[in-house]
Amino acid sequence: MKKPLKKLLILLTSLIGILIVGNSYNRIKIQNIFDEIYYAGAGATNEPFEKPRSVLENIPNIESQVYYLSSISENGEKITKEVYQKSTLPEDMFNLSIKFYSKKKKVNINVSYSITSTVNLSMDNTYSVSKKTLSQTLSFFDTERAGEILVKDKNDVQTYLATYNISEKQLTEWNAQGMNQLFLEDWVSVYPSNYSPENLGNVKIETAW
Known part of the structure; x- marks a missing residue:
C-alpha cells in the first residue's frame, strides 16, 4: 500500500474513532432534557454573557440576569438567570x-403564583446534573413583608x-403549566x-409536596 493512501486510511480511522468516543461520551453525559438545558445553557460555561449567550436567548420573551451569591457558604458562586417577561405569563x-x-x-x-393579594406560592424544580435527580419543593411568601x-x-x-384549598393535583397542574407547557415546550x-x-x-423526580 502506498504511503499517502496508508496515511489517509489511518487519519480516517482516527477520525471515526474520535466520533465514536465523542458520541458515547455525550450519551453518558446527556441522559435527559435537563442535561441538555444545563450543558447548552449559559451557566455551564461560568463565563460572562457574550453573544451568542445561550440557546435560551432564542426563546421569545425571555431576559437575562447575572448575579453572585454573597454568603460565604456559597463561596461567591455566580448565578446566571433567565427570566420570562411577566406580561407574557398566564x-x-x-x-x-x-x-x-x-x-x-x-x-x-x-x-x-399569586394565591392572594399578599401571599405567593413558589415551586422550585432543582435538577442535579451529577445525581440525575429533579427535586420539587415549594414555599409560601408574604409580599407585604418583602417576600x-x-x-x-x-x-x-x-x-x-x-x-387555601390547594390540592396536590392543582400543584401538579400549576407546576406543569410553567415548566412543561411553557419552558420545556419553548x-x-x-x-x-x-x-x-x-x-x-432518564431523570428521577423527587416531589416534596
Whole structure:
C-alpha cells in the first residue's frame, strides 16, 4: 500500500474513532432534557454573557440576569438567570425563571403564583446534573413583608395548602403549566432535543409536596 493512501486510511480511522468516543461520551453525559438545558445553557460555561449567550436567548420573551451569591457558604458562586417577561405569563403566574449554578452543576426552574393579594406560592424544580435527580419543593411568601418566607417546612406547607384549598393535583397542574407547557415546550422549539415535555429522559423526580 502506498504511503499517502496508508496515511489517509489511518487519519480516517482516527477520525471515526474520535466520533465514536465523542458520541458515547455525550450519551453518558446527556441522559435527559435537563442535561441538555444545563450543558447548552449559559451557566455551564461560568463565563460572562457574550453573544451568542445561550440557546435560551432564542426563546421569545425571555431576559437575562447575572448575579453572585454573597454568603460565604456559597463561596461567591455566580448565578446566571433567565427570566420570562411577566406580561407574557398566564394569569396569576408572576414568575417563570431558569437559574444555572455552574459550581454545583445544578439547574433551577421556578414557577410562582399569586394565591392572594399578599401571599405567593413558589415551586422550585432543582435538577442535579451529577445525581440525575429533579427535586420539587415549594414555599409560601408574604409580599407585604418583602417576600419573607412564611413556610417551607413540609408539615407546615400541608397546613397552608389546606388553608387555601390547594390540592396536590392543582400543584401538579400549576407546576406543569410553567415548566412543561411553557419552558420545556419553548426549549424543544429552539434546540434539537432528543426529548420532550412528555418524555424527559432518564431523570428521577423527587416531589416534596
